[in-house]
Amino acid sequence: MSTTEFDLESKRLHIKEPETRFDRQGDLTDDERVTKAMAHFAKNFGTTAAAYLDACVHCGMCAEACHYYVATGDPKYTPIWKLEPFKQAYKREAGPLAPLFRMLGLKKKVTIEQLEEWQHLLYDSCTVCGRCSLICPMGIDIAALIGMARHGMFKAGLIPHELHAVAERAHVDGSPLGVTPKSFEDRVEWMGDEHDVKMNIDQDQADVLAVMSSIEIQKYPEAMAATAKILNAMGESWTFRTDGFEATNFGMMSGNTDWQKETSMRIIDAAIKVGAKMVLLPECGHAYMALRWMGANIYGKPLPFKVQHVSEYLADALNSGKLKVKNVDKSVAFHDPCQVSRRGGATQAPRDILKHLGVDHREMENGGDYNWCCGGGGGVVTINRANELRYKVFELKMEQVEATEADALLSSCANCRQTFDDGQEHFDWKYTAESLLELVAENLEEDDA
């Protein structure tokens, strides 16, 4: 798949590094990989995916919505092109004309080379941000299809190593970053002491089950304190649970539906066990997609509790007057996590919160639902070989933020924040993405609490 190409631009004449690198997991033969991929692609072909794939007119407009295409100008990053093998499988396996295509030999099985080449396109260069889904004149939810295509890639053992590694770790340890029930408990206690906040853990009964992202637990532990502080101030009966603390879902991001289910079920089971009326999701984008919108479908029936992103919870609390905050005198730009805002529908919540905080909120150009992704979503931030590309698309994000000339940058997703941190370091950038939750927690009007 990599042809010999000379890099004439460089000072020293040398053979161009092949652009696509791919990883393999397991020791399946090529044929087995193809068979697995085809089967697990095909599994997704219900009416929804079929209508999407049959509606495409190859207009190419989705390219203009994709940060990878806009940043590089490389046509292979056209979102619908990333689905080419998936589409091919559809036409061969499940499309209305599939029997005809198979009979006439018009649509072949995908090849191992194709799958290998597309690993880069389905993982390294897609954050499943869903911007393309909004530009598509045919209304195709391309991002949803990418999620489906990853199912086949995972089963074929053809996903980036690092993503596989964290997903596997989440499967084995319960957390992608190696947080165990014990270490979680320790860190919760530590934060309780550190911030002098009453922490509830492993209560038998609670109205609210609070869950956290490993990224927060390991990297931004203040989020735990802030969450507790808010819930205490609200007078909620709430708890953390060591048998259901992890909000991230790397099964979903990597494309392993079994692991996705396993991860979601831990939270669902814990919530049911404590009789929770609500599961409070942390500042994490894809956790919202995984539980809020996919959770019930994994469970197979409506969930017996509400699911809220912490920004929604805060907005409700502030809007109803149950929670009061002090005025914060600075200008801020807010970065919408794709899965919460664009894909999740909670775009208004952070804006309500910012209004209550009295900050000078500078909306980014094409912010909110049309926001540029930070470039780290969909598991991309874990993939080392994707770094260079990720920095390229991050430049789009930086421009968008800089144009606001705000004092501070806020977000409500730990994964976005760590992507910002990485970009900040790489570019020696002036902005640090801060937590919206923590800003609220820091400015609570204590007398009302």
Add this chain to the structure above:
Amino acid sequence: MKDILTLGEILQARGVSRRGFLKYCSATASLLALPPALVPQIANALEQARRPSVIWLSFQECTGCTESLTRSSSPTVEGLIFDSISLDYHHTLQAAAGEAAEAARHAAMEENKGNYLVLVDGSIPLGNPGYSTIAGMSNLDMLMETVEGAAAVVAIGSCAAFGGIPGANPNPTGAVSVRDLVKDKPVINVPGCPPIPMVITGVLAQFLTFGQLPELDRHGRPMAFFGQTIHDRCYRRPFYEQGKFAETFDDEGARKGWCLFKLGCKGPITYNACATMKWNDGTSFPIEAGHPCLGCSEPGFWDKGGFYNAVSTGDVGSGKAFAGAAVAGVAMGAAAAAMARARQKKTMKEA
């Protein structure tokens, strides 16, 4: 050709002046749709032309073509031409009957062997020779016997030219056209139901004037008369372009003389001279009288759907067939989906 006089000699003998002859020649040029500049050549040619012998055979026909020809006011230009041809056999027009008539036909064939013209109106039944006979002779036999020594054959009217109404579906007599049978002689088709009389005489004039056959289109029709569509020469054509149509026979558009396309006018696909030559000595033609063209000079005009169906409508078949196609489509869709579901299960098992 014996002692036959030239046309010039005939006219001279009748005391027709040269001016009169020139006037006649320019009328002939006009008839043949030749440019007026050719009048001197026509005059030259006609002066030298000799009376040809003509045998007219009538088969499965309604005599409308003969009526058309004879009802043109006489003596006219056409009359002059008929004066200058020798109509040796026409069983409707000739005085002789029975054996005498047949004898006249045989005599004409003998005397003018290789030079006479055969004019045919009516189609020829192949189903059963008894369907149409003359003097006990089947139409087929008479036609084949007569054309044997002919210089050319002119099929007059749509029946002779294309089978016409006798040949219309289901064609009970097995009627065929002259061209279907006569392969080794030139056959000129002068279709129409009936043809414009001036077109009939025009074809004869052409033969008379230049002694050769006119240029024909793919249906064997002289280009001079059948080179353009009624639609292209129709005075109502501007209404077509403007999108002004009569929707019914008694609406505003019909009263205003708008285009009859929507009422089924076959003008766009009909090649004939009606729109310019018109009928009844240039009085009018069907469209001018407010009726759409039936397309009578086209092959199979009787079977081309309804006279009042617009040219652009298609024969889209029956509702049943549509329903059948719809049911088949849904069934195939359901089958394809069922196959896809089964295959999803199967491949998952294999994987």
Add this chain to the structure above:
Amino acid sequence: MDLLEFARGPALQVALYIFIAGSLWRVFGVLMLQRKPDHSEARKSGGMGGALKVIYTRAFTAPAFKKATIYPKVLGYALHVGFFAVVFLFIPHVVFFKGLFGVSWPGLPNNVIYFIGVITVGLGIAILIRRLTNPVLKLISNFDDYFSWFVTLLPLVTGLIIPIRFGIRYETLLAIHILSIALLLIWFPFGKLAHTYFVFISRGTTGATLERRGAKT
């Protein structure tokens, strides 16, 4: 049977049957695949409303994407409008549809239609040039794209030739025009022209999903 008889008779009939059967095959083949209910708690009710909303709103470009897509959008829309105007407002076509459906509507003068037709063919050519030169389109285009382009433009071109004639007989040109339409009808359900149906299902599905999430549609 001459060419015109064949074209407007059996050819058009068979093409219409294939068109109808093929369209239903394609649509039902998709609709009857597995469908999973969405159990998530809707933020907003009225998925059907969302579906209808997006079927309408996705006809327009969000301001964020306007600049980047204005050229292909204008081209695309103009092609559709031109094509529909020629197909449905040319009076001989209106008469054809009246014969088919029994209902009639006003049309436009021929010269207006010829003008629109020429413009539409021009747009079609511009669209093809874009497909052949734009790197994204070049990459993602396949046989379907080019063939669908061809069969769509063909009836326009064969139709526009009729008044010009080029010395060819009217009925021959009309027959060719009808045959080109038959080709379009036959290809229609099997290629990407079927987006005519799927655009509604696709937009509707996305609209219903995003609406119940309360997300931007």
Add this chain to the structure above:
Amino acid sequence: MSNIDPVSSPIPYTRGNIEPILHEVIHALDRLLETDEPTVIDLASLPFAPGELDQLEEYLGTGELTAELNALGRSRIRETIYPGVWWLEHRNTEGDIVGRYIEITRAPAILMSQDADIGAGRALLGDKLENADPGNDNGADNEPRPN
């Protein structure tokens, strides 16, 4: 004649088919002046709406000169109000119109006496002179016409 109107109301027709003919006439007049080349327009080959031909005739009007020819039926040869533009109408002996032309020329050729006719006339005159009774003055009044 096309004065039989198929529809009762007068035709509110434009100059539809007339205008192009008038343009052709103007071009023909230019040609006549520049190169002396005459033009004949055969009206039988052109499509006319009911009444249009009459409109055209009326439009061209009647000029200074009108001649009547009596040969194989009557013909009227009339200069229109536009000098050099002639309206010719040939009828047969039955009085039916057999040809209608607009000629753009100094004088239509049909007006010229033809050599053959001149010869025949000359012969007739010669015969007459030879056989004439010199005392009879009325002979000229009874002279038969060539046809």
